[in-house]
Amino acid sequence: MRADARENRARVLTVARELFAERGLDVPMAAIARRAGVGVATLYRRFPTKESLVMEAFAEQFAVCQSVIDDALQDPDAWRGLRTVIEKVCLLQACDRGFTAAFTASFPDLHAEARDRTWRNFGALVQRAKDSGHLRADFSPHDLTLVLVANSGLSSLPAEAAVAASQRLVAYLLESFRAGTDALPPPVPLSLDLVLR
Amino acid sequence: MRADARENRARVLTVARELFAERGLDVPMAAIARRAGVGVATLYRRFPTKESLVMEAFAEQFAVCQSVIDDALQDPDAWRGLRTVIEKVCLLQACDRGFTAAFTASFPDLHAEARDRTWRNFGALVQRAKDSGHLRADFSPHDLTLVLVANSGLSSLPAEAAVAASQRLVAYLLESFRAGTDALPPPVPLSLDLVLR
DNA sequence: TGCTAAGTGGAGACCCCCGTCCACTTGAGG
DNA sequence: CCTCAAGTGGACGGGGGTCTCCACTTAGCA
Known part of the structure; x- marks a missing residue:
């Protein structure tokens, strides 16, 4: 691949990540092209379809997400592991408008192997957390x-x-x-005054 | 208004409610027209814009919602009132895909008077629930x-x-x-096995 | 420097949406 | 039954989206 082409491709990916994060997946291809300073054809030369661009743009985040989960699943403190999985993935979602859509859209396509492994591990983690007495007994893995x-x-x-x-x-x-709810940890303070008036 | 026209109008509204509930607000006008057995022009004759059709279609639900809230806000048992507001409005949302979008879209436009009154009443309810010792002290009305x-x-x-x-x-x-969390009421059982595999 | 394949941009084909226009049809009062 | 205003449907304009085509430009090697 020619040097300038490689550079263009990288810039497109960067811009796409920015715009997807800000405005979600329905930002037009033309907007990405304009902001990256290239023509539309250049986008479609490197990424034959919009979906492929989305997947490529989020591949890194998927990997991060996967490793976050894998790490947490190995945590000897099962409750802390569970908490971490939920906190980190939710933070990823909240920081990136496009991530959720890309994630749920691609989830069935992630080769079944990785998906099933994660799901099995998570089930095991839930069981360990229950056994340790920190997680309520009627928690379901589907609650994730x-x-x-x-x-x-x-x-x-x-x-x-x-x-x-x-x-x-x-x-x-x-x-x-x-499970116990001995002390109630106060929830993080919220500044939503701007929302819905 | 002529008899057949009145009938058509009613059928359009019924169909619109069905489709909005099933598939959200972005169902095309043409689809509504087709399913109602009329032409597109008939829709636009009665409802000058798509938004007006949406508003009309959800007017009834808005009224229900408003009265549900008003009733609950009057409940002498503040905690039960709060619970009821949350449960009923959430159920309305869950049953109707379009309701949420229509609600948030129209919320700023509901004449400020009604909105502010509801919001004030809810604030008072929250305070009463705290005073009664059933609601945790750091609950914010924005948590609604x-x-x-x-x-x-x-x-x-x-x-x-x-x-x-x-x-x-x-x-x-x-x-x-x-506030207390003496006994943990088990959450409603969940059947989400179908979701995300 | 000159050649050439890789790379590029913009016009436009195609599709789907909202909303309008207009020639045609029909309900219902006299 | 006749009339005509009220009502109707489908074609169409305008806009915005994805993706393609093609004439032009340029990097990189001899």
């Missing part, structure tokens, strides 16, 4: 889906509010997931 | 927004799953909102 989908709804908020809201939501939910 | 926005994210799930998920989410959150 519940949290992620609920958290994804927050991406309709303005960017700064989304992070604050996500942290507060996660704090509330984690509190419900705990 | 948080719950509604999070709950709205569930509408990306298939219809049946959305209701179950919403109920479980609300049960978890309400538990966190309670």
Whole structure:
């Protein structure tokens, strides 16, 4: 590949990541091209379809996400591991408007192997957390889906509010997931005054 | 208005409500027209713009929603009132894909008077619930927004799953909102096996 | 420096959406 | 039954999206 082409390709990816994060996946290809200072044809030469650009743009984040999960799943403190999985993935979602959409859209396509392994590991983690007495017994692994989908709804908020809201939501939910609830940890303060008036 | 016209108008509204509920607000006008057995022009004769059709279609639900809230706000048992507001509005959202979008889109336009009154009443309810010792002291009225926005994210799930998920989410959150948390009420069982594989 | 394949940009084909226009049809009162 | 205003449907304009085509430019090697 020629040097200038490689540079263009990299710039396109950077710009795409920025715009997807700010404005979600429905930003037009033409906008990405303009901001990257190239023509539309250049985009389609490197990425035959918009979907392929999305996948490429988020590949890095997927890897990060995967390793975050894998690490947490290995945590000897099962409750801390569970908490970490939820907190980190939710933060990723809240910081990047496009990530959620890309994630759920690609999830079925991630080769079943990796998906099933993660899911199995998570199930094991849940069981360990229950056994350790920190996680309520009626917690279901599907509650992870519940949290992620609920958290994804927050991406309709303005960017700064989304992070604050996500942290507060996660704090509330984690509190419900705990078994004992001895002391109530106060949820993260929230500044949502701007939202809905 | 002529008899057949009145009938057509009614049928359009019914169909619009169905389709908005099933598929959200971005169902094309042409689809509504086709399913109602009329031409596009007939839609636009009765509803000058798509937005006006949306508003008209959801007017009834808005009224229901408003009265649900007003009733709950009057409840002498403040905690029960708060619970009811959250449960009922979330259920409305979960049952109707279009409702959330229509609600947030129209919320700024509902004449400021009604909006402010509801918001003031809710603030008072929150205060009463805190005073009664049932609601945690650091609960913010903005947490209502948080719950509604999070709950709205569930509408990306298939219809049946959305209701179950919403109920479980609300049960978890309400538990966190309670002050004492003496006994942990088990959350509603969840059947999300179909989701994300 | 000159050649050539790789690379490029912009016009435009194609599609889907909202909303309008206009020639045609029909309900219902006299 | 006749009339005509009210009602109707489908074609169409305008805008915005994805993706393609093609004449032109340029990097990189001999």
